Amino acid sequence: MRRKLAAGNWKMNGLAASLSELDALTTAHADPKVDILICPPAPLISAAVVQAADHPLAIGGQDCHSAASGAHTGDISADMLRDAGASHVIVGHSERRTDHGETDDDVRAKTRAALEAGLIAVLCIGETLEEREAANTLEIIAGQLAGSVPDLVTAENLVIAYEPVWAIGTGKVPTLNQIGEVHDFIRTKLIQRFGDGVGNSMRILYGGSVKGSNAADIFAVSNVDGALVGGASLKAEDFSPIVSALESA
Numbered sequence: 001m002r003r004k005l006a007a008g009n010w011k012m013n014g015l016a017a018s019l020s021e022l023d024a025l026t027t028a029h030a031d032p033k034v035d036i037l038i039c040p041p042a043p044l045i046s047a048a049v050v051q052a053a054d055h056p057l058a059i060g061g062q063d064c065h066s067a068a069s070g071a072h073t074g075d076i077s078a079d080m081l082r083d084a085g086a087s088h089v090i091v092g093h094s095e096r097r098t099d100h101g102e103t104d105d106d107v108r109a110k111t112r113a114a115l116e117a118g119l120i121a122v123l124c125i126g127e128t129l130e131e132r133e134a135a136n137t138l139e140i141i142a143g144q145l146a147g148s149v150p151d152l153v154t155a156e157n158l159v160i161a162y163e164p165v166w167a168i169g170t171g172k173v174p175t176l177n178q179i180g181e182v183h184d185f186i187r188t189k190l191i192q193r194f195g196d197g198v199g200n201s202m203r204i205l206y207g208g209s210v211k212g213s214n215a216a217d218i219f220a221v222s223n224v225d226g227a228l229v230g231g232a233s234l235k236a237e238d239f240s241p242i243v244s245a246l247e248s249a
């Protein structure tokens with residue numbers, strides 16, 4: 001049985017006042033049947049960790065550098081995230097792949113750094129609209145998995161997030177069949193590479209315009225073990241129904 005995960009990616013949103021949303025979330029889900037993770041912007045991580053202490057709420061970063069330390073102005077190492085109390089980090093988000101030109105090689109190096117620091121990596125993959133329209137989705141997914149995922153992963157320290165780029169922040173969601181096709185494909189690839197044990201136990205999240213209104217349908221799709229949620233994770237009143245839908249799935 002894979003423990004389900006409801007993850008929120010606040011992206012570049014939120015000030016200190018936004019941390020009150022964490023209180024609302026932990027009040028609404030004091031004893032959740034699923035894992036809950038919030039990844040606030042880096043300046044809020046330490047305060048979020050303090051606020052989440054004694055609650056079943058994990059706090060994560062949104063990116064890390066591949067090096068442990070050094071002359072990389074503005075960057076954050078995995079060790080620093082861990083030191084601040086984070087337990088997870090998102091790597092390879094399409095916004096970083098696009099905005100910062102991150103390649104699969106970069107993402108693999110970041111993932112390795114995250115795992116070495118003792119963090120759980122939430123590794124994002126997904127096709128663009130052009131790639132889907134050219135019927136290249138599965139080829140792109142296979143390439144990203146092969147290129148971005150390092151060898152030494154376990155089902156405990158890596159989570160895959162399938163986020164079609166065209167579904168992020170657009171309100172467009174793939175059909176349930178399309179989601180199922182990609183998630184089943186990812187599962188097959190994980191089993192081929194890491195064997196039945198790890199391949200079957202690693203969690204695969206769906207991300208892209210998940211909302212309270214579509215969450216239950218998405219969570220009923222095979223091999224969907226939770227969600228990575230952007231916009232609808234910013235407010236507890238929006239995220240809580242997604243957590244509840246996952247608990248009932």
Ligand code: 13P
Pocket residue numbers: 009093163167168169170171207208209210228229230231232
């Ligand atoms: P939205 O839920 O806002 O579409 O964002 C998804 C996402 O990119 C999460 O990482």
